[in-house]
Amino acid sequence: MNAPIFDPAPALYRPALDHLDWLEAEAIYILREVAGQCSNPALLFSGGKDSIVLLRLAEKAFRPGRFPFPLLHIDTGHNYPEVIDFRDARACELNERLIVRSVESSMARGTVRLKSADESRNRHQSVTLLEAIEEFGFDACIGGARRDEEKARAKERIFSFRDEFGGWDPKNQRPELWDLFNARVHKGENIRAFPISNWTELDVWQYIEREGLALPPIYFAHLRPVIRRGGLLQPVTELTPAHDGDMVEQLRVRFRTVGDSTCTAPVESDADTVGKIIAETATTTITERGATRLDDQASDAAMEQRKKEGYF
Amino acid sequence: MSAIESIPGFSGPTDNGLLRFLTCGSVDDGKSTLIGRLLYDTKAILADTLHAIATTSQRRGMEAVDLSLLTDGLQAEREQGITIDVAYRYFSTGRRKYIIADAPGHEQYTRNMVTAASTANLAIILIDARKGVLTQTRRHSYLAHLLGIPHLVVAVNKMDLVGYDRAIFERIRDEYLGFARQLGIGDVRFIPLSALNGDMLVDRGANLGWYEGPTLIEVLESAPVAHSENDERFRFPVQYVCRPQRAGDPLLHDYRGFMGRVESGSISVGDEVVVLPSERRSRIKGIQIGGRSLTHAVAEQSVTLLLEDEIDISRGDMIVRSGEEESALVTRRFEAMLCWLADSPLDLNRKYLIRQTTREARGLLDGIAYRLDINSLQQLPVGGIGMNDIARVAFKLAQPLVIDRYAENRATGAFIVIDESTNNTVGAGMIL
Structure with missing residues (x-):
């Protein structure tokens, strides 16, 4: 009675699309749904690898037309200069509109108050993002978040509903069935759309390789002064200088994720090509956030808490 | 060498696509342990995650690492010790990528299981070997069947707790088959396993020597992905129309691209097509993706x-193959199995928005045939339709939709119901 149900000959079920083709097609579909359903969306572009992938997907979705949305970056003012240069060059090359809003402006307005001068500005991006959403009247923001990044993201919808305070209520999310996405909102409410929800870190690197995408140089192995802190490498920069007693080492490192320089740590690596990074990613033993995010170490529920406050 | 590489015939870098599957069962069936074990044995779990759950296991006084903690999600769920929402997990064997939709099994979470099942091509139904086929087993199987999942795998778990007894496995299998036939479930296979010890998931283990069938991962590796089995009719709902009209670029002046995803079937340059509901005809002049030209596109x-021709097409129109237009129904009324997802019950007098493919129409309920008791599968007289209810209904529509029967086409036979006052998705249905 336990006769084979699935034909064992794999040739018969040879899928027409390989896994990257499938993920790409799904992401293009999601981007076009945002364009078709929302009246004033924006795409969040930081110059990081996930948003670089988003831009390529947007090209595939909308060329030869212009993107039906501007690019938006919320700048903490603490980003690595190579990444900011890359961001500007890429937007210019694509001939698309780039809007930059900075946490420093929110600080000047008094809507962001730091507890201390050296507090990380990363979580305060939420305030500046919400201000930009209000300023431009965006009804949707497209972002490069992935469900494999963190526990709180595993249950995130592809079209995630945010109330007028930008808050994410995990108990009040819309059921998401088939590919029938519901982006309808009332004025002031907002959708966050995540076209690469179903991608893993490895998928992202494989896609970067397949598409030959350029990245900011700090993603590749380079020499950098760092201090070992609590199992992570803290880069020595103007913003994060060495203190007395710190042991500064020159190590060959690369960044797996780039964000605010006060909370993003590099990993030791010799991988100076995308191919070598893929090989390292496929055999790595530490998750992307675990290795690189100083802010998620705070508590097991750190990300969930930040998302409830409107964090991207 | 990982266990995956040691499976015969699984060598080589061939990319065998992406399979989406669903796991149904309750905490007690060891579902979280099964998923944790799959992720762990396929090396999808990294050291820091493992360290975190090892610490938690220790703190809770457990001797071994509790793999079920891997699928623990949100703070509220951790506090209650249950899963209340669909979570998506990922792993890859190097040959194939997998997306697991992990749905809670309890009756009050029917809507979550329906959600998880909507995108899956295979379902793993968990049965506790000590308990056998339960009411919830029937419920899970019925919902998987209702949502059109073509392949079911019944995982008879906790075989370690029944002494790996073959007779117990066979008794459960026979009982399930009787019930599956009643429902009309075709494709089902059975695997005895112990998620706790890892028997018959990725490794065969040493305890189930009498079982000669494939391991769970072997079944997953060889299961057909969506759209790979049957010839299907071409369906192309238009999502977005691209008209660049860039001044100074005469090549783009007349460019009109109809953007969308091939939901089923395939199309080639030169094929004659019909646009529905307008019934205008034309021929495919070009197929492009990001400026690159293709001769052929598939599901x-x-x-x-x-x-070829300049015809008026907008979002929501459906492009089908000429000669097959009769197979797609352009209609202002349909019957469906409806699953209600919202706290507030279906209001018989209100108009709702129906979204199907990329099209929307206002709809009004035009009759309820019966409500289904998803435990007994009995048809009940209609009292009203509330959260988690499943009912056979009819809708009449203010604007026509282009539909197929769900049983024939999951993409064009599915719809959601939106409450325009809240904009929430309140129902989901399958057209009959």
Whole structure:
């Protein structure tokens, strides 16, 4: 009675699309749904690898037309200069509109108050993002978040509903069935759309390789002064200088994720090509956030808490 | 060498696509342990995650690492010790990528299981070997069947707790088969396993020597992905129309690209097509993706279609193959199995928005045939339709939709119901 149900000959079920083709097609579909359903969306572009992938997907979705949305970056003012240069060059090359809003402006307005001068500005991006959403009247923001990044993201919808305070209520999310996405909102409410929800870190690197995408140089192995802190490498920069007693080492490192320089740590690596990074990613033993995010170490529920406050 | 590499015939870098599957069962069936074990044995769990759950296991006084903690999600769920929402997990064997939709099994979470099942091509139904086929087993199987999942795998778990007894496995299998036939479930296979010890998931283990069938991972590796089995009719709902009209570029002046995803079937340059509901005809002049030209496009590919003739097409229109237009029904009324997802019950007098493919129409309930008791599968007289209810209904529509029967086409036979006052998705249905 336990006769084979699935034909064992794999040739018969040879899928027409390989896994990257499938993920790409799904992401293009999601981007076009945002364009078709929302009246004033924006795409969040930081110059990081996930948003670089988003831009390529947007090209595939909308060329030869212009993107039906501007690019938006919320700048903490603490980003690595190579990444900011890359961001500007890429937007210019694509001939698309780039809007930059900075946490420093929110600080000047008094809507962001730091507890201390050296507090990380990363979580305060939420305030500046919400201000930009209000300023431009965006009804949707497209972002490069992935469900494999963190526990709180595993249950995130592809079209995630945010109330007028930008808050994410995990108990009040819309059921998401088939590919029938519901982006309808009332004025002031907002959708966050995540076209690469179903991608893993490895998928992202494989896609970067397949598409030959350029990245900011700090993603590749380079020499950098760092201090070992609590199992992570803290880069020595103007913003994060060495203190007395710190042991500064020159190590060959690369960044797996780039964000605010006060909370993003590099990993030791010799991988100076995308191919070598893929090989390292496929055999790595530490998750992307675990290795690189100083802010998620705070508590097991750190990300969930930040998302409830409107964090991207 | 990982266990995956040691499976015969699984060597080589061939990319065998992406399979979406669903796991149904309750905490007690060891579902979280099964998923944790799959992720762990396929090396999808990294050291820091493992360290975190090892610490938690220790703190809770457990001797071994509790793999079920891997699928623990949100703070509220951790506090209650249950899963209340669908979570998506990922792993890859190097040959194939997997997306697991992990749905809670309890009756009050029918809507979550329906959600998880909507995108799956295979379902793993968990049965506790000590308990056998339960009411919830029937419920899970019925919902998987209702949502059109073509392949079911019944995982008879906790075989370690029944002494790996073959007779117990066979008794459960026979009972399940009787019930599956009643429902009309075709494709089902059975695997005895112990998620706790890892027997018959990725490794065969040493305890189930009498079982000669494939391990769970072997079944997953060889299961057909969506759209790979039957010849299907071409369906292309238009998502977005691209008209660049860039001044100074005469090549783009007349460019009109119809963007969308091939939901089923395939199309080639030169094929004659019909646009529904307008019934205008044309021929495929070009197929593009990001400016690159293709001669042919297949199901699940997102492309841009260019037509020979200038005809008026907008979002929500459906492009089908000429000669097959009769197979797609353009209608202002349909019957469906409806699953209600919202706290507030269905209001018989209100108009709702029906979204199907990329099209929307206002709809009003035009009759309820019966409500289904998803435990007994009895048809009940209609009292009203509330959260988690499943009912056979009819809708009449203010604007026509282009539909197929769900049993024939999951993409064009599915719809959601939106409450315009809240904009929430309140129902989901399958057209009969």
